[in-house]
Amino acid sequence: MPELPEVDEAARRAREVLVGREIRRVVVLHPSQRRSLPLRACRQLVGQEVEGIARRGKYQLIALTSGSTLLVHFRLNGDWVHAQTGEELPAHARIVLEMVGGDSLVLTDSRALCTMTLHAPGEVLLADLGPDAIEPAFNAEWLAAQVEKRRIAIKVVLLDQRVVAGVGNIYASEALWEARVSPHAVASSLRRARLERIVSGIRSVMGRAMQGAQRYYGSDATVPAEVGVDEPQRFNVYDREGDACMRCGSAIRREVQAGRSTYWCGKCQR
DNA sequence: CGTATCCTGACC
DNA sequence: GGTCAGGATACG
Numbered sequence: 271m272p273e274l275p276e277v278d279e280a281a282r283r284a285r286e287v288l289v290g291r292e293i294r295r296v297v298v299l300h301p302s303q304r305r306s307l308p309l310r311a312c313r314q315l316v317g318q319e320v321e322g323i324a325r326r327g328k329y330q331l332i333a334l335t336s337g338s339t340l341l342v343h344f345r346l347n348g349d350w351v352h353a354q355t356g357e358e359l360p361a362h363a364r365i366v367l368e369m370v371g372g373d374s375l376v377l378t379d380s381r382a383l384c385t386m387t388l389h390a391p392g393e394v395l396l397a398d399l400g401p402d403a404i405e406p407a408f409n410a411e412w413l414a415a416q417v418e419k420r421r422i423a424i425k426v427v428l429l430d431q432r433v434v435a436g437v438g439n440i441y442a443s444e445a446l447w448e449a450r451v452s453p454h455a456v457a458s459s460l461r462r463a464r465l466e467r468i469v470s471g472i473r474s475v476m477g478r479a480m481q482g483a484q485r486y487y488g489s490d491a492t493v494p495a496e497v498g499v500d501e502p503q504r505f506n507v508y509d510r511e512g513d514a515c516m517r518c519g520s521a522i523r524r525e526v527q528a529g530r531s532t533y534w535c536g537k538c539q540r
Numbered sequence: 541c542g543t544a545t546c547c548t549g550a551c552c
Numbered sequence: 553g554g555t556c557a558g559g560a561t562a563c564g
Contacts, residue, residue: 271558302547328559346558347548362548381547383559422541431560439558529543530558544563552555 272344274328274403274436275479281325284350287375288320288332288367295368300382303364311388315340315367327399327435337391342377348384351376403436404476410465417457417465424460424468425453426528437472440508441479443533445471447507447517452539453532454525507533 272280296312298304318334325331332340342348351360355372365377365386377384389395400416401407416433417424427433428442437445446453448471451464460468506516510533511524520537 300547305546343559345546345560379547380549381558383547385560429559542564545561546559548557550556552553 271346271438271440272328272348273438273441273476273479274325275441275476277328277330277344277436278325278480280344280350281323281330283352284330284332284375285323287350287352287373288369289322290320292317292319292370293367294370295366297366297368298364299359299366300364300379302382303377303379303384303386306385306387307365314338314388326396327402327431328438329396329399331395339389339393339395341385341387341389341395343385344379345381345383345385347381348377348379351378398432399435400430400432401435403434403472404480408434408469408472410462410469413465413469414462417460420457422457423453423527424451424455424457425532427457428468428472429528429530434472436476439530440505441472441475443508444475444505447471447534447539448475450539452536453527453534455540507535509533 293315296315298307298312315334318336318338321333321335323330323332328343330342332342334340351363353359353374353376359366360376360378362378362380363376364379364382364384366374367376368374377386401412413433417427420427425442425446428437428445429439443453445468449464449467451460451468507522510522513522514520515522515535515538518535518538520535522533523536524531524533526532
């Protein structure tokens with residue numbers, strides 16, 4: 271599940287392929303992807319050069335020389351794959367950005383729910399998006415102001431991209447475990463000390479997932495063969511219903527909040 | 541505020 | 553062969 275750390279890493283790979291290069295052709299392979307990227311937009315993309323790629327939350331903003339922006343969201347399963355000239359397209363290839371030179375950056379997405387939209391120069395994008403989860407602007411002061419009037423569960427608040435950009439369902443559970451705060455705690459009732467812990471929890475969870483070198487943690491965790499285990503220890507609570515809490519040994523619980531699975535330890539998260 | 545919707549792979 | 557997850561958005 272691409273959240274901020276995974277999107278950041280993907281944007282880095284996309285940068286290496288696209289920046290300074292000209293788009294030769296755009297091919298949409300799945301009909302549902304045309305909703306966000308119609309033929310008209312594909313035509314406008316041809317001949318444009320990529321100036322740079324920025325990330326805000328889980329969005330990637332591909333800046334083009336014309337001043338327009340290609341806005342990409344991976345949703346649940348999106349990823350970039352660099353396909354060489356003449357090479358067979360990867361599984362679940364949905365949109366192909368073919369560059370002058372012949373190689374392509376391919377959007378892969380098994381569920382075809384990704385969005386890729388083209389925006390005119392000067393158009394204000396993502397105006398409602400909150401501060402990035404890993405930026406200093408996301409801090410306890412900001413969070414306190416956001417939770418003030420919200421009498422809903424803190425976990426649901428953390429998934430609101432207007433409050434903090436880049437936190438998804440997995441890392442919201444993980445961060446609250448780190449902070450020892452119950453996902454069911456009413457947001458407006460949380461006081462400063464606990465908000466500080468939540469902010470730290472989000473930062474540390476995101477930070478750990480972003481360290482690409484040794485991924486023992488994160489939604490795309492891999493373990494080097496020499497470690498000698500089959501499965502990486504991915505998460506502390508997520509997807510661990512019934513397993514022992516890594517901190518206190520109590521059984522991890524699961525419940526659905528706002529339509530999404532929440533995992534937590536009922537003993538050490540209050 | 542909650543719920544349906546998009547979509548398909550993974551699971552029973 | 554049916555159910556379900558899940559981010560963002562559109563609804564009631």
